[in-house]
Amino acid sequence: MPDLLSLESLENDRKFVEHQREKASKDRWGTTKMMWDQRLSEINERIEQIKTKPASRASVALIFDGLPVIGQGDIRLDFSTEALASYQRIVSAAMASQNAEAVAAKGKLKGEQKSKLYIRDIVRGSMGFILEELTAPQTDMFNTPLKIAVEQSTQLISNLSVASNDQFSATLEATSPRLVGALQKFTKVLRDAGATTKIVGDEHRVALGIEDISRLSERFSDVEVTEEEVFIDGVLLGILPDSHEFELQLPDNQGTIKGAVTDDLTSKYVTDQQFKERLLLKPVKAMIKYTRTFRKETLIKQQLSLENLEPLVENPLLGRF
Incomplete structure (x- = not known):
């Protein structure tokens, strides 16, 4: 049971026991009061246990x-x-x-x-x-x-x-x-x-x-979440396996873009050396997924995810990179 729900239940039990304990104080022999004292001690101990050692699992x-x-x-x-x-x-x-x-x-x-x-x-x-x-x-x-x-x-x-x-x-x-x-x-x-x-x-x-x-x-x-897959040409500057991040240099001095990388692509990049050598610091075609959150048609968040890569077959007449 969640700790807050347990504490709520125990607090209610404590109020009840304290009330009964107060009534039992008129008992000539004190046995009833002793019983409620013991119950109150158990409740207080349980409350203290929950507060000092909260659950670690959901x-x-x-x-x-x-x-x-x-x-x-x-x-x-x-x-x-x-x-x-x-x-x-x-x-x-x-x-x-x-x-x-x-x-x-x-x-x-x-x-x-x-x-x-x-x-x-x-x-x-x-x-x-x-x-x-x-x-x-x-x-x-x-x-x-x-x-x-x-x-x-x-x-x-x-x-x-x-x-x-x-x-x-x-x-x-x-x-x-x-x-x-x-x-x-x-x-x-x-x-x-x-x-x-x-x-x-x-x-x-x-x-x-x-x-x-x-x-x-x-x-x-008023909120809408959209996904769009875009194919972008660029030079792969690298993929960081630990953080699952990529960096891609865009053509014509347009700068670089960064974002996340899918698990499957990261795994292949790390384990397949030939795949990595064909792509790292070389022209590539990247499939990038743009996930956007709009509110009232205004963009409030955008994230990029690199979904796939392949070597770019360049037209030698263009000389873009």
Whole structure:
């Protein structure tokens, strides 16, 4: 269970126990008070454990209310399936964005399998799901990348929900287009279904009422993420395997462009020496994917990704390089 949800439950238990303990003080023999004292000590110890040794693996509760929820135990299957799937896409995109590498707006994400969450339990007294990372054979000393992604996602949703119009645009500018698209989808699922939600993790939490969701949905309706593949001639100055970055010199003294490189291309560049020798510091034709985020038709973010390369067969009469 997420730490914040556990603490909330334990705090409620503590209030109840303290009240019962106060009533038990009138017990002539003191046995009832002793029982409540012991229970209070156990609760305080558990609270202290959570605060001093927070969980290192991802755990988050998604609690839903609104039109898709009937009472405290029934929820529409089509809504819950779509809502959980769209939330998973947010977390996967957030995890893929951790290394400051360009993330494709569509298609398979790097390390996607490692970003999977699993339904561990339901939230008692509400209609919600507890999602957790699979437990490893040994306990991690530091937060896992998936936990970091989950907490960053919750914080990002919280920031966007209270942001001013300018802050909203600034946040999108600092966010990968893939993650923007996932947030856009999640908000639309909630809005279309007339649902509200609370997201509670180990460190961050956010509550989205109907007004918050309506405002977010309206703002995201002005956002568009596009992809365009462009073929560019140039001289490959290099590919850095560790950072997955490339640099390409453009013809006619137009300068250079830099950006990310796909995993497959990086792998071939590193392992195939002949491939590297045919391209490095030589004229090439590069297939570059431009991923752009627009808001109200204004470009607010652009990222480049080198998808493929081949030697350029030059016309000797042009002498461009």
